[in-house]
Amino acid sequence: MERIKLAIERARAQAGAPQAAPAWEPRTIDLPPLPRETMDAVPMDLVRLDPFHLQQHRIVGLDQGNPLRQSFDLLRTQVLQRMQEHGWRTIAVTSPSMASGKTVVSINLAMSIAHHPSKTSLLVDFDLRRPSVATYLGLPVGNSLNEVLAGEVDVGSAIVNAGIPGFQVLATQHRVTGAADVLASDGVSHLIKGLRDASPDRIVVIDLPPVTAVDDVIAVLPRVDCVLVVIGSGSSTTREIEETKRHLARFNVLGVAVNMAPLTMANSGYY
Ligand SMILES: Nc1ncnc2c1ncn2[C@@H]1O[C@H](COP(=O)(O)OP(=O)(O)OP(=O)(O)O)[C@@H](O)[C@H]1O
Numbered sequence: 229m230e231r232i233k234l235a236i237e238r239a240r241a242q243a244g245a246p247q248a249a250p251a252w253e254p255r256t257i258d259l260p261p262l263p264r265e266t267m268d269a270v271p272m273d274l275v276r277l278d279p280f281h282l283q284q285h286r287i288v289g290l291d292q293g294n295p296l297r298q299s300f301d302l303l304r305t306q307v308l309q310r311m312q313e314h315g316w317r318t319i320a321v322t323s324p325s326m327a328s329g330k331t332v333v334s335i336n337l338a339m340s341i342a343h344h345p346s347k348t349s350l351l352v353d354f355d356l357r358r359p360s361v362a363t364y365l366g367l368p369v370g371n372s373l374n375e376v377l378a379g380e381v382d383v384g385s386a387i388v389n390a391g392i393p394g395f396q397v398l399a400t401q402h403r404v405t406g407a408a409d410v411l412a413s414d415g416v417s418h419l420i421k422g423l424r425d426a427s428p429d430r431i432v433v434i435d436l437p438p439v440t441a442v443d444d445v446i447a448v449l450p451r452v453d454c455v456l457v458v459i460g461s462g463s464s465t466t467r468e469i470e471e472t473k474r475h476l477a478r479f480n481v482l483g484v485a486v487n488m489a490p491l492t493m494a495n496s497g498y499y
């Protein structure tokens with residue numbers, strides 16, 4: 229009996245005693261970060277974009293050697309920094325007047341964001357009167373924002389994985405009547421919120437018409453976190469710029485990008 233008691237006491241003492249050090253030390257192995265290509269599984273349905281077609285429309289997202297890429301990467305860095313400071317994840321692109329390069333800037337900015345190691349982008353064509361994102365990218369005809377707005381398909385089936393991993397497009401294939409009413413609707417409000425909330429890494433870039441031409445911009449901006457104003461160098465009058473400032477006064481203007489600047493205005497000749 230005494231021997232059993234002794235054995236129990238010994239076992240208890242051993243259980244409370246500090247563990248003997250193992251004969252080997254577990255090793256920590258530092259793995260290098262995985263390259264972006266490995267982390268982003270290339271989507272099965274990635275639509276290939278034609279580099280020559282893109283080049284003709286001044287889209288430089290696939291053209292690594294193009295010096296304009298640097299300008300857009302610089303713009304992207306500034307945009308992302310400001311958006312992060314405020315926790316913003318949706319950005320609209322507009323301008324005081326037509327043909328300032330909004331769509332070219334929207335597409336290149338969205339592609340540059342997709343190249344960022346920790347971000348993805350979704351470009352939405354909300355220029356419902358003169359949609360041109362699908363044409364500039366050379367996207368095949370398929371489900372688009374038109375069918376989503378008509379309630380014919382769900383938004384997931386209208387989003388296209390385009391050209392590079394992390395770059396998605398919700399294009400508009402043909403013009404929509406009653407654009408301002410559509411943009412001011414609850415449906416569009418829910419749509420934008422849903423697109424933003426689908427992924428915390430996603431930045432939603434929204435291509436819009438000019439501020440001064442129609443009231444579409446004012447209709448949709450309350451649903452968007454911030455707005456980037458593109459001014460085509462020499463293409464907007466002082467009056468249009470003043471009017472734009474007045475219209476945008478109550479929204480978060482993230483900044484102004486000067487497009488089509490002469491070479492003397494910037495190193496790259498673009499900004
Ligand atoms: N930096 C630039 N230098 C020269 N041409 C440019 C530049 N940026 C855009 N363009 C050209 O200007 C034209 C208008 O560009 P874009 O369609 O992007 O303008 P927009 O402001 O979106 O026009 P809209 O008001 O019709 O929507 C296009 O032919 C485009 O290739």
Ligand SMILES: [Mg+2]
Binds near residue numbers: 330331435436
């Ligand atoms: Mg446009």
